[in-house]
Structures are given as C-alpha cells and as structure tokens.
Amino acid sequence: MRVRRYLRDQRHSRLLARAKAGDTDAFRRLYRELYEPVDRYLSNRLQNREDVEDLIAQLFHRFLERLGRYDSRRGSVAAWLLTMARNALVDHYRSQKEIISIDTLADILAGNGGDPLQDILRDEEAKSVHTMLKELPAETQEMFSLRFGYDMSYRDIARCVGSSETAVKQRFSRTLRELRIRLARQSERGGEVDYAI
Amino acid sequence: MRSKKLNQTLAALASEEMSAESRSNPKSIQSLEAELLSRHRRLYPRKAGWKMLINPRWRTGRLVLAGVALLILGIGACTIPTEYEAEVGKALAIHVPQGASQLPEPSEMLAFLEGANLADEISVSISEQTTGEADIKLMLWNERVSEDELVQILRERYPVLQKALFEVHEMAGTVQGSLADKIGHDVFHIEVSGEDSEEIRHQVLEYLAAQGFNGDAMVEIYEEGDETLIDITIEGEQEP
Numbered sequence: 001m002r003v004r005r006y007l008r009d010q011r012h013s014r015l016l017a018r019a020k021a022g023d024t025d026a027f028r029r030l031y032r033e034l035y036e037p038v039d040r041y042l043s044n045r046l047q048n049r050e051d052v053e054d055l056i057a058q059l060f061h062r063f064l065e066r067l068g069r070y071d072s073r074r075g076s077v078a079a080w081l082l083t084m085a086r087n088a089l090v091d092h093y094r095s096q097k098e099i100i101s102i103d104t105l106a107d108i109l110a111g112n113g114g115d116p117l118q119d120i121l122r123d124e125e126a127k128s129v130h131t132m133l134k135e136l137p138a139e140t141q142e143m144f145s146l147r148f149g150y151d152m153s154y155r156d157i158a159r160c161v162g163s164s165e166t167a168v169k170q171r172f173s174r175t176l177r178e179l180r181i182r183l184a185r186q187s188e189r190g191g192e193v194d195y196a197i
Numbered sequence: 198m199r200s201k202k203l204n205q206t207l208a209a210l211a212s213e214e215m216s217a218e219s220r221s222n223p224k225s226i227q228s229l230e231a232e233l234l235s236r237h238r239r240l241y242p243r244k245a246g247w248k249m250l251i252n253p254r255w256r257t258g259r260l261v262l263a264g265v266a267l268l269i270l271g272i273g274a275c276t277i278p279t280e281y282e283a284e285v286g287k288a289l290a291i292h293v294p295q296g297a298s299q300l301p302e303p304s305e306m307l308a309f310l311e312g313a314n315l316a317d318e319i320s321v322s323i324s325e326q327t328t329g330e331a332d333i334k335l336m337l338w339n340e341r342v343s344e345d346e347l348v349q350i351l352r353e354r355y356p357v358l359q360k361a362l363f364e365v366h367e368m369a370g371t372v373q374g375s376l377a378d379k380i381g382h383d384v385f386h387i388e389v390s391g392e393d394s395e396e397i398r399h400q401v402l403e404y405l406a407a408q409g410f411n412g413d414a415m416v417e418i419y420e421e422g423d424e425t426l427i428d429i430t431i432e433g434e435q436e437p
Contacts, residue, residue, distance in 0.1 A: 022241045024234050031230055053222075057229050064233055064240065129206045148208045180203060 008151075012077035020067045031060060034081055037150055041085050046092075055088050062088075079156030082146070086160060128186060132179055140175055143168060286316065286338040289347070292362040297331035299357040306333075309354060315347065316340040333361075336368065 012033070018026035038059060042052045063081055070080055133141060139161065146152045146160060154172070158165040293300065301309075303321040310319045316337035325331045342350070344365045352358045 019237065020241060024237050024241075027237045027241075028230065028234055031233060035226060053225055057232075060229065060233055061236070064237060067241070125202075126206050126210060129203065130210055133207075133210065144207060148204075148210070176203065183203070 009076040009078065009153075013072050016067060016070055016077050027064070030077070034078060035060075037078065038081060038085050041082060041150070042089065045089055051092065055085070055092060059085055059088055075156045075159040076153070078150070079152055079160055082150065082152070083160045125183075128183060129179065132182055136175065140171060143171060144175075147172070286318075286336060286368045287340050287344065287347075288366045288368050289333070289335040289337075290364045290366070291333040291335070291351075291358065293331040293333065293357060294360060294362075295329050296357040297325045297329050299355075300325070300331055300333070301355065306355075310335070310337075313350065315342045315350075338368075 012030060015026045015030045015033075019030060035056070038056060039052070042055055043049075046052050046055070059081070062084060070077060074080075075083075133144065136144075143157050143161060146157045147154075152160070154168045155165045157163075158168045161168075300306075300323060303323050306323075307319060307321045310316075310321070317339035318336075319338070320334075320336045322334045323331060324334075337347075340347070347365075348363050352361075
C-alpha cells in the first residue's frame with residue numbers, strides 16, 4: 001500500500017507540474033483521478049446532493065486557480081485537495097447560519113452521516129471494531145477515515161486536520177493498541193481464544 | 198485481534214466510504230470538466246513543445262529534479278527512406294567540488310534559465326553527495342547561446358560555480374524524414390512516467406500511434422554512472 005500511495009502521489013505531483021506549465025490534458029487527468037475521492041468525501045458528510053455538487057465545482061475551480069501554490073514538501077496533491085474540501089465543508093456549514101455544535105461539526109468531518117455497513121457488520125468481529133470506532137473522539141475517527149479510506153500518509157493527515165505528524169502517529173499507535181486490548185478482553189469474556197494483543 | 202487482521206478490518210470498514218459508485222450525474226462531471234479545461238487554457242497558456250520526464254531515482258546523497266529530460270538515443274524507421282542527423286541541443290555536466298549546500302533548488306535554476314530565454318526547452322537535475330560535492334546536469338534544446346556564454350552566465354549568477362568543472366556535449370539524433378516533416382524539425386519529447394520498460398514502451402507506442410506511426414518499440418532502461426537512460430528504438434511504417 002505504501003508503494004502504491006507513493007507512486008500515486010508522485011504521479012499527481014507530475015501531473016500538477018505539467019498542468020501549471022499549460023498542459024490541459026494533464027489537468028484533465030488530475031481532475032478525473034481526484035473527482036471521485038472528493039465526491040465521496042463530501043457525499044459522506046453532506047445530505048443534500050445539490051450542495052455536494054456545488055461544493056465540488058467551487059473546490060475544483062479554487063484548485064485550478066491555486067495550482068501555483070502547491071508545495072510538494074508539505075504533502076501530496078490529494079491531501080492538499082482534501083484539506084481544501086474539509087475547509088470548504090466547514091465554511092458551508094457556517095454559511096448555513098445554523099448553530100452547529102463543535103461536536104456535531106466534528107461528527108460531520110468524521111463522516112458519520114453514511115449508510116449502515118450491513119454486509120460488513122454481519123461479521124461479528126468487524127461489528128465490534130465498528131462499535132468501538134464510533135466511541136472514539138470524532139477527530140480520531142476522521143483520522144482513521146483518512147488513513148484507511150483515502151490511503152493518506154500520516155504527514156498528509158496531519159496537514160489535513162491541522163496537527164503534527166508526530167501527534168497523528170502517536171494517536172494511531174495509542175488507539176490501535178487500545179482497540180486490540182479491548183477486543184482481546186471481549187473475546188476472553190466470549191470464550192474465544194483466537195486473539196492476541 | 199492480531200495487528201494485520203485489525204488493520205484489514207479497519208480498511209474494510211473505511212472502504213465502505215469508498216466503495217459506493219460516484220453519486221454525481223455523469224453529465225455534471227463532464228460539464229464541470231469542460232468548464233475547468235476552458236478556464237485552464239486561459240489561466241495557463243501552454244508553452245511550445247513536450248517534455249520527457251522520468252521517475253527520479255535516488256542515489257547516494259540527495260537527488261532533486263526539476264523538469265528532467267531524456268535524450269532519445271536513436272529512432273529508426275525501416276520503410277521511410279529519408280533520414281538525417283540533426284543537432285538538437287546541448288548537454289552540460291557540471292561537477293561542483295565543494296559547496297553543494299550553496300546551490301539553488303533545481304526549480305530556481307530552471308526558472309532563471311527559462312527567464313533568460315536561452316533555449317526552447319531546458320531541464321535541470323542536481324545530485325548532491327554527502328561529501329559536499331554535487332553534479333549538475335543541464336539540457337538545453339534548441340539553445341540560443343554559445344557554450345562560452347552559457348558558462349559565463351551560470352558562473353556570474355551562481356558564484357559557487359566559479360571552481361566547478363564544466364563539460365559540454367552536443368545532443369544529436371537521427372530523425373526520420375516523414376516524422377520530421379510532420380513536426381517541422383522541432384525537437385520532440387515523449388511524456389513517459391512508467392516504472393519499468395514495458396510500461397514506458399506502451400506509452401511510447403501510444404504517442405507514436407497518435408502521430409500516425411504504427412510500429413513497434415523496443416525500450417531499454419539502464420544506468421550509466423549517475424544517469425538513468427532510456428534507449429527507445431522504434432521500427433515500422435507510418436500511415437500516409
């Protein structure tokens with residue numbers, strides 16, 4: 001997964017550099033590769049389909065205007081775009097003039113508006129993991145979503161959520177360790193002996 | 198739960214977010230694409246020519262690239278009679294014996310050289326060694342400056358190059374007649390970004406087919422010293 005992510009990120013960087021130099025085909029390829037992850041990110045966090053498509057359009061126009069601002073030393077192109085999407089989402093909710101609590105906003109950013117995961121949740125183990133994930137702080141849930149759903153590096157996640165890479169890694173390490181401990185205890189209570197920490 | 202299984206479960210749960218098909222109407226995706234591409238052409242007018250890039254290969258020390266170009270070493274077409282040798286540019290190898298940390302970023306050097314309008318296409322690569330030495334490779338396609346002028350310009354701009362060793366080589370290729378007619382004797386590059394020779398060969402064939410050239414390509418990737426070279430040989434017939 002790391003090699004695939006590295007190749008993908010390198011490809012996107014090259015395409016962006018070419019797009020900046022006037023290669024419209026390179027920009028087209030970037031748009032087509034990045035449209036779906038952006039669509040899914042926003043669709044899992046917004047109820048109204050029209051709002052999603054409006055935001056996607058705004059986002060890609062902004063992305064186009066800011067090609068020259070991309071700095072590869074700070075993270076991948078995909079992470080940069082998803083960070084913009086995240087910020088656009090926050091601005092969108094603020095502009096609705098509803099009073100949104102910090103917890104609700106954090107929940108939205110964690111992507112908790114999706115449909116139930118029926119097929120996967122038939123698996124009891126996955127069900128346990130899913131339940132435990134939902135009990136985690138919303139910011140941690142968002143980090144897990146970005147890591148496992150969007151295959152982002154720790155550095156990119158840090159940039160997206162406004163934290164440091166070290167803090168993100170520590171959060172993952174601690175959370176995974178706690179998950180494993182809880183799952184091991186649960187299985188002991190259930191009489192299963194197949195698990196280990 | 199073992200680490201690997203837990204990671205797999207987490208990935209499976211997260212993949213639900215990714216597994217649904219795009220909910221956007223295909224027409225709206227295409228409509229937005231057309232709008233963006235039209236705007237892109239206005240915001241970022243295209244420079245003439247193409248560029249050939251490779252995936253950077255990391256060496257001992259630090260290798261940083263900006264717009265690296267590869268020389269096409271030879272092109273042959275067995276059915277087209279017209280061939281000729283053409284000088285296509287100059288390649289400079291600059292060895293900096295010390296002070297590598299004072300060198301600019303390749304992108305800065307590239308921006309300076311392009312701003313000075315010294316050639317149609319320029320590429321820069323800088324390889325720094327942990328000993329403080331560095332090697333700079335410049336390629337200038339259709340250059341508009343003599344060798345001596347270029348060395349003087351670089352030394353004036355970058356004092357760290359005062360004691361550097363410069364070697365200048367002509368870049369030349371055998372150009373097939375009808376291709377040359379089509380592209381007007383301009384230097385051309387093919388965009389390749391593959392990780393192995395088969396992937397690059399496939400991309401070369403796609404490019405040639407787009408030029409109306411149906412044939413076969415042989416691709417060899419090899420390393421010579423600090424350079425990674427791609428040798429592309431094509432053979433075939435060209436569509437009228």
